[in-house]
Amino acid sequence: MTAWNKILHWIGMEGRPHIRVYNGFGGAEYLEIYGHVLAIGPRPLTRYSRFFLLNMFALLRLFWVKPLAGIPVMLEWEGMPVTAITEKDGFFHLQWQPVTMPAAGKYNVQVKIMNVADSPVSEATGVVIIPHHTQYGCISDIDDTFLVSHSAKIIKRLQVLFTRNARTRKPFEGVVRHYRLLSHHNNPFFYVSSSEWNLYAYIREFIRYNGLPDGVFLLNQLKPLRQLLKSGQNKHRTKFTRITRILKHYPDMRFILLGDDTQEDPNIYKALVDHFGAQIIAVYLRKVRDSKAVATREVVQAIQDKGIAVCYFEHSEEGIAHSQRIGLI
Numbered sequence: 643m644t645a646w647n648k649i650l651h652w653i654g655m656e657g658r659p660h661i662r663v664y665n666g667f668g669g670a671e672y673l674e675i676y677g678h679v680l681a682i683g684p685r686p687l688t689r690y691s692r693f694f695l696l697n698m699f700a701l702l703r704l705f706w707v708k709p710l711a712g713i714p715v716m717l718e719w720e721g722m723p724v725t726a727i728t729e730k731d732g733f734f735h736l737q738w739q740p741v742t743m744p745a746a747g748k749y750n751v752q753v754k755i756m757n758v759a760d761s762p763v764s765e766a767t768g769v770v771i772i773p774h775h776t777q778y779g780c781i782s783d784i785d786d787t788f789l790v791s792h793s794a795k796i797i798k799r800l801q802v803l804f805t806r807n808a809r810t811r812k813p814f815e816g817v818v819r820h821y822r823l824l825s826h827h828n829n830p831f832f833y834v835s836s837s838e839w840n841l842y843a844y845i846r847e848f849i850r851y852n853g854l855p856d857g858v859f860l861l862n863q864l865k866p867l868r869q870l871l872k873s874g875q876n877k878h879r880t881k882f883t884r885i886t887r888i889l890k891h892y893p894d895m896r897f898i899l900l901g902d903d904t905q906e907d908p909n910i911y912k913a914l915v916d917h918f919g920a921q922i923i924a925v926y927l928r929k930v931r932d933s934k935a936v937a938t939r940e941v942v943q944a945i946q947d948k949g950i951a952v953c954y955f956e957h958s959e960e961g962i963a964h965s966q967r968i969g970l971i
Contacts, residue, residue, distance in 0.1 A: 657682055674736060674738075676734060684707075690808070781834055781885055786930050832859075919950065
C-alpha cells in the first residue's frame with residue numbers, strides 16, 4: 643500500500659479501484675442490477691456521531707469520488723457470464739434474461755471488476771429482488787416524502803445534510819407506520835429520488851435504522867465534491883424516465899405513487915397517470931409548502947378527474963386513514 647493509499651485509508655477512503663453494487667430487480671422478462679466502479683471513494687461507515695464536525699466530514703467523504711470509465715464488469719448467473727462496461731461516471735448496468743425466471747425472492751449475485759488483480763474491493767455482492775405477485779407495488783420519493791429534508795430551502799437542506807447523519811435525521815411522524823402497512827403481504831417498494839447515488843448507503847441506513855421497508859433504489863447521477871452544493875437540486879425530469887422503467891417492467895402490477903409538493907412530484911405523477919393510468923391505484927402527496935398548495939390542488943383535481951384516488955395530506959395519519967378507506971390496508 644502506497645503512502646497516499648495509507649492516508650486515504652486512515653481518513654476512511656478507499657484508494658484502490660473498487661466496485662459498489664446496488665439492489666437490482668426483475669421477475670417479468672429480465673433481471674438487472676447496477677452499480678459504480680471508482681478509483682477513489684468512501685469506505686463503509688461503521689461509527690455514527692452526534693458531533694457536527696464529524697458528520698460534516700462524513701458527508702464530504704460521500705462526494706469525494708473519482709469514477710472509472712470504460713471498465714469491464716461481470717457477474718455469472720447459473721454459469722452464464724453477464725458483462726457491461728462502465729460509463730463516464732463509473733456507472734454500470736447489467737441486464738440479462740435467464741433461461742428460467744426464478745421464483746419471487748431475493749437472490750445474491752457477485753459482481754466483479756474484470757482484468758484486475760483479485761482483491762477484497764474488486765468484487766462485491768448485490769441483491770436482485772423479484773417481487774411476489776401481490777396486490778400492488780409502491781413507488782416513493784425520499785426527500786420530504788418520508789425523510790425531513792427541507793428540499794425547497796437550499797441553505798436549510800445543506801445545514802441538515804452537513805450536521806446530521808443517517809441515524810440522527812428524522813422521518814415525518816407516522817410515515818413509518820404508513821409504509822409498513824402498505825408493505826404488508828410482501829408489497830414491493832421502489833425508491834426513486836433526485837438524490838444522488840453518493841447518498842445510497844446513507845439513505846439505506848436511514849431506512850434500516852427507522853424500520854422502513856427495504857427495496858429497490860433508482861437515484862440520480864453520481865456527483866463529484868465540487869457539485870455538493872447542488873445535491874438533489876436538478877434532473878427531476880429523469881425521475882419520470884426512471885419510474886417509467888419500473889412500470890414497463892411490471893405491466894401487470896398496479897402501483898401507488900408517494901411524493902410531496904416541494905419540487906416536481908405532482909407534475910411528474912400527473913404525467914405518469916396520463917401515460918400509465920391503468921397501472922396507478924392511488925397517488926399520495928405530502929403537503930410541505932404552503933406556497934405550492936394552490937398549484938398542487940389543481941394537479942390533484944386533474945388526477946382525480948382520471949378516476950385515480952389522490953390524498954394531499956399534511957400529516958401521515960391522514961394518509962393512513964385514506965389508505966384504509968380505499969382498501970389498501
